[in-house]
Amino acid sequence: MKTPFENRSIRLAFISILFLMSCCAFTQSEDLIIELDKVKHYGYLQFDNPKGSVNINGYEGNMIIVTGTPRFREKGQDQQVSYRKISQPRFSLSAEVKDNNVLLICESYGNTIDFDIQVPNSMSVKIKCLDNGEVSVYSINGEIEIENEYGNIFAGNISGSSVINTTYGNIRVVFKELVSGKPCMFTSFDGDIEVVFPENEKASLKISSPGGEILSQVNLKTYERKARLQSDQDIKRYTLENWTTATLNGGGTEIIISSYSGNIILKHKKDVTFQF
Amino acid sequence: MKKKNISERKIQDLLNDQKGISDDEVKHLKKMYDILLNEDIPEPPDSLDNRFYSLLKDSIRKGERNYSARLSGLFKSESFRVMTRIAAGIALFITGWFGAGITGSNQTDDKQIAELTREVSGLRQSLVLTMLSQDSPSERIQAVNMVSEMNEADSKIIKSMLSTLNNDPNNNVRLVALETLTLYVDYPEVREGLVKSISMQESPLIQYRLAEIMQALQETSSVPEFQKVLTDLTLDYSVRERINETIEVLL
Numbered sequence: 001m002k003t004p005f006e007n008r009s010i011r012l013a014f015i016s017i018l019f020l021m022s023c024c025a026f027t028q029s030e031d032l033i034i035e036l037d038k039v040k041h042y043g044y045l046q047f048d049n050p051k052g053s054v055n056i057n058g059y060e061g062n063m064i065i066v067t068g069t070p071r072f073r074e075k076g077q078d079q080q081v082s083y084r085k086i087s088q089p090r091f092s093l094s095a096e097v098k099d100n101n102v103l104l105i106c107e108s109y110g111n112t113i114d115f116d117i118q119v120p121n122s123m124s125v126k127i128k129c130l131d132n133g134e135v136s137v138y139s140i141n142g143e144i145e146i147e148n149e150y151g152n153i154f155a156g157n158i159s160g161s162s163v164i165n166t167t168y169g170n171i172r173v174v175f176k177e178l179v180s181g182k183p184c185m186f187t188s189f190d191g192d193i194e195v196v197f198p199e200n201e202k203a204s205l206k207i208s209s210p211g212g213e214i215l216s217q218v219n220l221k222t223y224e225r226k227a228r229l230q231s232d233q234d235i236k237r238y239t240l241e242n243w244t245t246a247t248l249n250g251g252g253t254e255i256i257i258s259s260y261s262g263n264i265i266l267k268h269k270k271d272v273t274f275q276f
Numbered sequence: 277m278k279k280k281n282i283s284e285r286k287i288q289d290l291l292n293d294q295k296g297i298s299d300d301e302v303k304h305l306k307k308m309y310d311i312l313l314n315e316d317i318p319e320p321p322d323s324l325d326n327r328f329y330s331l332l333k334d335s336i337r338k339g340e341r342n343y344s345a346r347l348s349g350l351f352k353s354e355s356f357r358v359m360t361r362i363a364a365g366i367a368l369f370i371t372g373w374f375g376a377g378i379t380g381s382n383q384t385d386d387k388q389i390a391e392l393t394r395e396v397s398g399l400r401q402s403l404v405l406t407m408l409s410q411d412s413p414s415e416r417i418q419a420v421n422m423v424s425e426m427n428e429a430d431s432k433i434i435k436s437m438l439s440t441l442n443n444d445p446n447n448n449v450r451l452v453a454l455e456t457l458t459l460y461v462d463y464p465e466v467r468e469g470l471v472k473s474i475s476m477q478e479s480p481l482i483q484y485r486l487a488e489i490m491q492a493l494q495e496t497s498s499v500p501e502f503q504k505v506l507t508d509l510t511l512d513y514s515v516r517e518r519i520n521e522t523i524e525v526l527l
Contacts, residue, residue, distance in 0.1 A: 044411070124412070145413050147447065161414040165447045167480055167512075182414040183421065185448045189480045189512070230462050239492075254421070258451065260484055261514070 028087060029069040034095050034102055036120065038062045043101035044124035044142070045117070050106065052113040053133035053151070058121030058140040064102060068093055071112040124160070134169070143182070152191070161253075166191055170262070174272065178203055183254035193257050194265040196272050202252030207244045211261035214244065218266050222246040400426070401433055408436055413446040420449065424456040434460060438469035447479040454482055458489055467495060474501035480512040487515070487522040496526050 036042060045064060047054065052071060070090045091108040106113065112132050119125065124142035129135045135146050136154040144162035146153050152169040155162055161182035164171055170191040173184075178201045186193050197203065197218055207214055225240045257264050400422065407419035420440065423433055437460075440453040460466045470489065477483050483505065490498040502519045505511065511519075 143412055143414055145446065161412075163413040163417065163446060163448050165479075182412075183417050184414070185417055185452070187448050187451060187481055189484075228459070230459075256417070256448075256452070258481065260481060 028073070028090070029067050030089070030093070032066040032068075032093050032095060032104075034064040034066070034097060036062050036064065036097070036100050036102075040100045042120050042123040042142070043099055044126055045102045045104065045119055046126040047104040047106070047115070047117070048128040048130065049113070049115060049133060050108050051111065051131045051133065052108070052115065052129070054115045054117065054127050054129055054135045056117045056119060056125055056127065056135075056137045056140065058123070058138060059118055061118075061120055063118075064095075064120070064123075065118040066093065066095070066104060067116040068106070068113050069116070071114050139176075162186075170194070172196075174269070175201065177201065178253040180253045183256060185256040185258075187256075187258045188262050189260045190262055191259070192262040192265060193259055194267065195255070195257065196267045196269055197248065198269050200249060202250055203248040204251040204254050205244075205246045205248065205266075206254070206256045207246065207258070207264055208242055209257075209259040209262060209264050210242070212259055212263040214264045214266075216266040217271055218248055218268055220246040220248055220266065397426070401430070404433065405436055408440060413449050416440070416444065416446070416449045417452050420452045420456050424459055429460055429463075431465065434463060434465055434469075438466070438473065441469070442473050442476050447482070450477070450479065451482055451485070454485055454489075461489075461493060467493065471495060471498045471501055474498060475504045477505075480515045483512075483515045484518050487518045491522045491525050494526065499523055499526050 045056075068091055090111045091106055091113045093107075094105045096103045096105070104117075106115075114133065119140070121139055122141050124144070125137060125140060126145040127135050127137070127147070129146075129148040129151060131150060133148070134151045134154070135148045136156070137144055137146065137158065138155075139157045140155075141159050143160045144155060144158055144164070146155070146162070146164045147166070148169055149167045150169060151166070153164050153166055153171045155164065155172070156174045157176045158173070159176045159179055161179060161184050162173065163185050164173065165185075165187045167189045168191060169188065171186050171188050171193045173186060173194070174196040175198055177198055178184075180202070186195065192212075193209075205220070223245045225243075225245075228239050228241065230237045230239065404419045404422050407415050407422075410416060410419075420437070423429060423437060426433070429437070434457075437453050437457050441450055441457060444450045444453065454470075457466055457470060461470070470486065474483075474486050474490070477486065486498075487502065490502070502523055506516065506519060
C-alpha cells in the first residue's frame with residue numbers, strides 16, 4: 001500500500017503546482033489549482049487534513065481547485081500599538097502529481113483550516129481528517145475512501161464503491177447508483193450510520209450493531225444466521241454468525257455496515273427531503 | 277539247381293576278374309557257398325503273423341489309451357492351471373480395457389475436475405494476494421471476503437491476513453480481516469497472531485471485537501496484551517470496560 005509519492009524517485013516526477021494567491025481580506029482563503037492530463041485516466045486525490053474540514057465537489061472538468069480557509073478569523077489590529085499587522089499564510093499547501101494521481105500535502109501549524117476542493121467527478125478520493133472537522137463528498141463517481149475519527153462524514157450523490165470509517169462521528173451516505181462488483185463498507189463505533197438507496201437498486205447487506213438498532217424503511221429480506229462449527233483439539237464449538245445478512249431487491253453489490261452503539265438507518269431516496 | 281548255375285557262373289566271373297586268388301581259396305569259397313545254398317530256410321508260421329497283428333492291435337490300443345490319459349492329465353496338470361491363470365489374466369485385462377473405454381471417460385473427467393479445482397484454488401490464492409496489495413480499500417475488502425469464502429486457508433493466506441490485520445492503513449479492511457480470521461481460530465498460528473495483534477490495534481471497534489473474541493476463545497495468554505492496551509490513557513471508555521470484563525473472566 002505504498003503510495004507512489006513515498007518513493008523518492010517518483011517525487012522527481014512531480015509535475016507542477018500553480019499557486020494562485022487570491023488573498024481576500026476577509027476570508028483569507030487561498031487557492032491551489034492543479035491541472036490534470038486530460039488524455040490519461042484520472043487517478044486519485046489523496047489528502048490528509050491535519051485539522052479542519054474537507055468538502056469535496058465533483059464537476060466536469062480537468063482541474064483540481066483547492067481552496068483553503070482558516071476557520072477562525074485573525075484578530076483585528078491592536079489599536080494600542082501603532083503597528084500594522086501584515087497577514088501571513090497560516091498554512092502551507094503543496095501538491096504532487098504523478099500519472100494523474102494527486103497527493104495534497106498541508107501543514108497548518110495547529111491552525112484549523114477548512115478545505116473546499118473541486119475535482120473532476122470521475123476521480124477517486126482518499127480523504128483523512130485527523131481532527132476538528134467534517135468530511136463531505138458530493139457527486140463523485142470514482143472510489144471513495146474517507147476516514148474521520150472524531151467528526152461526521154457525509155457522502156452524497158455518489159456512485160462508486162466507498163469505504164468510510166469513523167469512531168465518534170455519524171455517517172450519512174446517499175447513493176446515486178450502486179456500481180456492482182466492488183463492496184462498500186461503513187463503520188462507526190459510537191455514531192449512527194444512515195444509508196440512502198435509490199429505488200430498485202440491488203444490494204446484499206451485512207449489518208451489525210450490537211448496541212444499537214437497525215431501522216429500515218426499505219424492503220429488506222433478512223436471512224437466518226448460519227451456525228459455524230469449529231473444532232479446537234477435542235472441543236467442538238458451534239457459533240452463530242454475528243452479522244445480520246439481508247438482501248435488497250434480490251441481492252447485488254455487497255454493503256457492510258458495522259457499528260457498536262450507533263443506530264443503522266436504511267432509507268429510500270424518495271423518503272429523503274434533502275436531494276442533490 | 278538254377279541257383280547253383282548262377283552262383284558258379286558268378287564265381288567264375290569273380291575268378292576271371294580277380295586273378296590273384298588261389299585255387300584253394302576258390303575251393304573253400306565254393307564249399308562255403310554250397311553249404312549256404314543247401315541250408316533249408318524255414319517258412320514263417322501263421323502263428324507268427326497272428327502274433328504280429330495282435331501286437332500291432334495292442335500297441336494301437338495302448339496309443340489310444342495314452343492319448344485320452346494325456347488329455348485328462350492335461351486338465352489336472354500344473355501347467356494347465358498356470359495356463360488358465362494366464363488366460364484369466366488376459367481376459368480380465370481385455371474386459372478392463374473395454375470397460376475403461378465405456379466408463380473410464382467419467383474417471384478422467386473427475387480427475388480433470390479435481391485438477392481444475394486445485395488450479396482454481398491456487399489461482400484464487402494468488403489473486404487474493406495480489407488484490408491485498410492493491411491501492412483501493414474496496415478491492416482489499418473484496419480479497420479478504422474471498423478468503424472467508426474459502427473452505428481452508430494455507431499458511432501463506434493466514435500470514436497475509438494477519439499482516440493485513442496489523443498493517444493495513446484502512447480500519448475497515450483491518451476489521452474485515454479480523455472477522456475473517458475468526459473463521460480460522462482453530463489454527464494455532466491464527467490464535468497466536470490475534471493475541472499478538474491486540475496491542476497493535478488503535479481502532480476501538482477492533483479492540484472491542486478482539487476483547488469479545490478472546491473471551492469466547494478463553495485465551496488466557498491475551499491478558500498481558502490487554503493490560504498493555506489498558507495503559508493507554510486515551511483508550512475509549514466502553515472499550516476499557518469491555519477489556520476489564522474480559523480480563524476478569526479470563527483470570
